[in-house]
Amino acid sequence: MTAVTQARTPVVAPDPRPLAGTGTLVRVGLRRERVRLAVWVAVLAGLLATFAAALQQAYPDAAARQGRAAIMREPSGALLSGPGYGLDDYWIGPMVANELLGMLAVAVALMSSFLVVRHTRAEEEHGRLDLVLAGAVGRRAPLVSALVLAVLADAAVALALALALLVAGLPLAGSLAVGAGVGAVGLVGAALAAVTAQLTWRARAANGLAAAVVGLAFVVRGVGDVRQAGGSALSWASPIGWVQQMRAFVDLRWWPLLLVVVLAGVLVAVALGLGRQRDVGAGLLPERSGRAAASPFLRSPFALVARLERGAVVGWAAGLAVMAVLTGSLVEGVLDSIAADPALAAAFGATGDDVVLGMLSAFVGFLAMAVTVFAVVSVLRAGREEAHGRTSTVLAASVGRPAWLGAHLAVAVVASAVLLVLSGAAVGAGAVVATDDPALVGRLAVAALVHLPVVAAFAGLAALVHAVRAPTWTVWVVVVACVVVGLYGGLLDLPDAVLDAVPFALVPAAPAEAFDAPAVLGVTGAAALLSAGALTAYRRRDLVA
Amino acid sequence: MPVVDVHDLTKSFGAVRALDHLDLSVEAGEVHGFLGPNGAGKTTTLRVLLGLIRADGGTARVLGADPWADAVALHRRTAYVPGDVTLWPQLTGGETVDLLLRLHGRHDRRRRDELLERFALDPTRRARTYSKGNRQKVALVAALASEAELLVLDEPTSGLDPLMELVFQECVAEAAAEGRTVLLSSHVLAEVERLCERVTIVRDGRTVLTGSLADLRALHRTSVSATTAADTAALAALPGVHDVRRDGERVQLSVDDDALPALLARLAADGARGLVATPPSLEELFVQQYAGAAR
Numbered sequence: 135m136t137a138v139t140q141a142r143t144p145v146v147a148p149d150p151r152p153l154a155g156t157g158t159l160v161r162v163g164l165r166r167e168r169v170r171l172a173v174w175v176a177v178l179a180g181l182l183a184t185f186a187a188a189l190q191q192a193y194p195d196a197a198a199r200q201g202r203a204a205i206m207r208e209p210s211g212a213l214l215s216g217p218g219y220g221l222d223d224y225w226i227g228p229m230v231a232n233e234l235l236g237m238l239a240v241a242v243a244l245m246s247s248f249l250v251v252r253h254t255r256a257e258e259e260h261g262r263l264d265l266v267l268a269g270a271v272g273r274r275a276p277l278v279s280a281l282v283l284a285v286l287a288d289a290a291v292a293l294a295l296a297l298a299l300l301v302a303g304l305p306l307a308g309s310l311a312v313g314a315g316v317g318a319v320g321l322v323g324a325a326l327a328a329v330t331a332q333l334t335w336r337a338r339a340a341n342g343l344a345a346a347v348v349g350l351a352f353v354v355r356g357v358g359d360v361r362q363a364g365g366s367a368l369s370w371a372s373p374i375g376w377v378q379q380m381r382a383f384v385d386l387r388w389w390p391l392l393l394v395v396v397l398a399g400v401l402v403a404v405a406l407g408l409g410r411q412r413d414v415g416a417g418l419l420p421e422r423s424g425r426a427a428a429s430p431f432l433r434s435p436f437a438l439v440a441r442l443e444r445g446a447v448v449g450w451a452a453g454l455a456v457m458a459v460l461t462g463s464l465v466e467g468v469l470d471s472i473a474a475d476p477a478l479a480a481a482f483g484a485t486g487d488d489v490v491l492g493m494l495s496a497f498v499g500f501l502a503m504a505v506t507v508f509a510v511v512s513v514l515r516a517g518r519e520e521a522h523g524r525t526s527t528v529l530a531a532s533v534g535r536p537a538w539l540g541a542h543l544a545v546a547v548v549a550s551a552v553l554l555v556l557s558g559a560a561v562g563a564g565a566v567v568a569t570d571d572p573a574l575v576g577r578l579a580v581a582a583l584v585h586l587p588v589v590a591a592f593a594g595l596a597a598l599v600h601a602v603r604a605p606t607w608t609v610w611v612v613v614v615a616c617v618v619v620g621l622y623g624g625l626l627d628l629p630d631a632v633l634d635a636v637p638f639a640l641v642p643a644a645p646a647e648a649f650d651a652p653a654v655l656g657v658t659g660a661a662a663l664l665s666a667g668a669l670t671a672y673r674r675r676d677l678v679a
Numbered sequence: 680m681p682v683v684d685v686h687d688l689t690k691s692f693g694a695v696r697a698l699d700h701l702d703l704s705v706e707a708g709e710v711h712g713f714l715g716p717n718g719a720g721k722t723t724t725l726r727v728l729l730g731l732i733r734a735d736g737g738t739a740r741v742l743g744a745d746p747w748a749d750a751v752a753l754h755r756r757t758a759y760v761p762g763d764v765t766l767w768p769q770l771t772g773g774e775t776v777d778l779l780l781r782l783h784g785r786h787d788r789r790r791r792d793e794l795l796e797r798f799a800l801d802p803t804r805r806a807r808t809y810s811k812g813n814r815q816k817v818a819l820v821a822a823l824a825s826e827a828e829l830l831v832l833d834e835p836t837s838g839l840d841p842l843m844e845l846v847f848q849e850c851v852a853e854a855a856a857e858g859r860t861v862l863l864s865s866h867v868l869a870e871v872e873r874l875c876e877r878v879t880i881v882r883d884g885r886t887v888l889t890g891s892l893a894d895l896r897a898l899h900r901t902s903v904s905a906t907t908a909a910d911t912a913a914l915a916a917l918p919g920v921h922d923v924r925r926d927g928e929r930v931q932l933s934v935d936d937d938a939l940p941a942l943l944a945r946l947a948a949d950g951a952r953g954l955v956a957t958p959p960s961l962e963e964l965f966v967q968q969y970a971g972a973a974r
Contacts, residue, residue, distance in 0.1 A: 335807070336768070423771075423803040423804065424770075424771035424773075424774065424803055424804070424805055425771055425773060425774055425803065426771070426773040426802040426803045427773050427774070427777055427802070428770075428773065428774040428775075428776075428777035428778050428781075429774075432774060432777065432778050432781070433778070433781040433782075434781075434782075435782070438767075438778060438782075441770070442767060442769070445769075522765045523761060523763060523764075523765045524765050524766070524767065526726070526729070526731050526759075526761060527759075527761065527764075527765075527766075527779065527818070528782065529729070529730075529731060529750070529754070530729050530731070530754055530757070530758075530759035530761075531754060531759075531779045531782040531783045531821075532751055532752075532754035532755045532782060532783050532784055533751070533754075533782050534750070534751045535750075676731070676732035676733060677726070677731045677732060
């Protein structure tokens with residue numbers, strides 16, 4: 135009997151045609167992504183063309199351009215731009231390569247990461263991949279088709295960026311190098327997301343992990359570039375550093391591009407290898423049983439939201455701490471150069487101590503912008519809770535609407551306070567080696583809280599957007615605009631009126647600047663108003679799900 | 680006073696009219712079936728009753744209060760099981776039940792454990808690993824272990840296996856025996872037939888029928904099949920007799936409830952053998968109402 139059955143069982147070859155159906159999946163993917171990708175490509179190319187034109191207009195003569203080059207030589211300039219090739223004869227080409235290439239690379243790496251996660255882990259998390267794999271589709275096809283999509287998207291971005299530069303009147307070779315470099319970093323972002331999508335079972339965690347690595351890659355090369363003009367060993371530890379080392383428009387070399395492509399290939403191989411080790415829908419980390427009963431603390435909306443945000447807060451804390459220590463350690467180089475050339479101290483300001491304190495305060499301000507992004511993401515969780523129908527469950531269990539949205543706000547603000555204190559302390563800790571001043575740790579930790587009202591105001595704005603059911607991109611437009619102007623406003627030569635109006639500039643950069651009670655109270659009032667408006671508006675509307 | 684008293688309720692989503700002058704009345708202590716085809720407005724009505732959305736017009740009272748204005752206070756006395764249960768993927772089933780019960784207010788710890796047992800739910804597993812049926816069990820345990828006076832259940836058994844469906848029916852019967860009121864939206868007609876004293880059928884946002892199951896049956900014809908040589912034309916001439924057909928020796932017809940005695944007397948006089956009288960099945964009843972054929 136058994137023998138007969140066995141004889142009739144058709145022999146299935148192990149993993150036959152693992153890529154079957156890839157072409158179809160790519161076409162479906164393009165169909166789903168066509169608007170989103172078109173917007174990404176158009177916005178990136180448009181921004182690059184606009185910036186290139188604006189820079190040419192703002193710096194018509196060599197003297198003005200050398201003034202800008204001097205800013206780029208400063209530590210904070212190098213941290214946010216690049217290794218500084220071509221600063222001695224600064225014109226529009228090196229400006230683009232030095233100042234814009236890194237940011238574009240970050241943006242395209244994020245675009246590619248999110249794209250890959252959207253077509254792999256997100257599909258898996260929502261159970262749609264089961265439906266796809268139930269068809270005549272190979273086991274590797276979803277991941278490979280997502281990567282093909284990313285290659286197409288990155289190629290489109292690369293071409294569009296090169297075109298934008300050509301239209302702005304820049305030479306062909308450099309334009310192609312910038313486009314290709316950005317596209318190649320995009321490939322690394324895609325391959326990186328392919329790996330993180332294997333590790334975690336949730337799309338958000340996969341996105342967050344990939345974004346954290348991309349952010350770290352930018353900071354690592356920034357710290358490397360501050361350490362040494364033209365880049366130090368640390369600059370070469372980041373693929374974003376590699377494409378900046380192509381020296382586009384200055385002394386172009388193509389071989390660093392090869393490193394980027396090889397890294398992407400290695401990451402893809404790792405992702406495919408990891409993918410073989412796991413079941414559909416599962417992460418690589420094993421499922422553990424949890425508690426049979428809730429802890430006594432889990433009894434309020436606040437406790438629930440805090441529990442849900444726990445993982446995100448821990449992740450942000452780890453990422454911010456690393457970045458803060460790295461940036462804090464930058465003062466060493468500045469102190470060294472002042473020690474070598476005391477005349478420099480006069481150029482920087484008064485004494486070496488003031489320079490250091492000013493730099494560290496500015497770094498804490500940069501990190502406060504990152505904390506703002508956390509706070510907005512955290513409050514917008516309320517939108518996902520509602521879309522998934524869980525808000526209905528909570529409200530039906532005798533929770534008032536202000537209590538529910540208020541819990542999201544409160545968790546975001548409390549966690550932001552913790553992250554700010556941690557960031558300040560870590561910046562101080564990073565600087566201790568150079569300054570030999572442990573008291574700085576506590577001082578910066580407390581001073582970082584000066585930014586809390588600004589963070590809370592953005593959290594309130596996010597809550598208001600959710601409460602009135604405005605699309606979430608509206609709050610992101612405001613956040614990104616404020617961050618870009620806050621970080622780059624000085625470099626972009628925007629009028630002082632604009633620079634001073636950016637929320638991040640409303641509070642003093644403590645401890646370098648004196649505490650300014652009216653300013654801080656004013657921003658606190660704005661945060662309270664936005665939050666109150668959100669809670670009121672949220673009472674009045676229908677739930678969507 | 681009815682526990683749920685809905686009158687003339689309207690609600691539009693953009694151009695779509697979800698509720699169109701809908702009426703619903705649920706008496707204290709009854710299990711009330713809330714029926715209708717997909718998209719009839721059942722879930723929209725329940726969401727109005729929970730204060731999750733606000734009606735455009737008409738009145739809705741739950742336990743004598745306004746479900747929109749008094750939502751929080753009302754929810755201490757009401758428990759809800761949504762049709763499509765989504766849970767926090769990182770919390771375990773046990774944690775979720777505890778959380779919902781604590782947010783709800785009054786609840787019975789012993790009953791929670793007993794219900795977890797009866798529904799055979801492993802409380803240590805994280806919600807992301809639960810099937811649809813298991814997620815539904817979490818919501819059911821949380822609702823049934825609460826001390827709510829009113830249970831609002833939106834297709835609560837759509838993912839349960841037949842054994843668990845029986846457990847659910849027992850639990851609802853027990854809740855009713857304790858004097859709790861149950862508003863049950865369902866597509867499982869056998870379940871409605873077993874549990875509900877009264878039903879309301881809605882279609883296109885309007886109430887098309889409401890009453891006790893016995894009354895509803897009475898509104899409909901009994902089908903009769905008899906082996907008789909009687910003249911079909913003569914039978915068809917009787918008041919209340921319809922659709923007379925001859926099929927060999929057998930005659931098939933349908934008859935209004937009040938005309939049944941006269942028909943039986945006639946068939947007996949004609950010497951009918953092998954008489955079968957079938958009351959309308961609930962399914963026929965609903966299919967007729969859903970399709971709108973009997974309106």
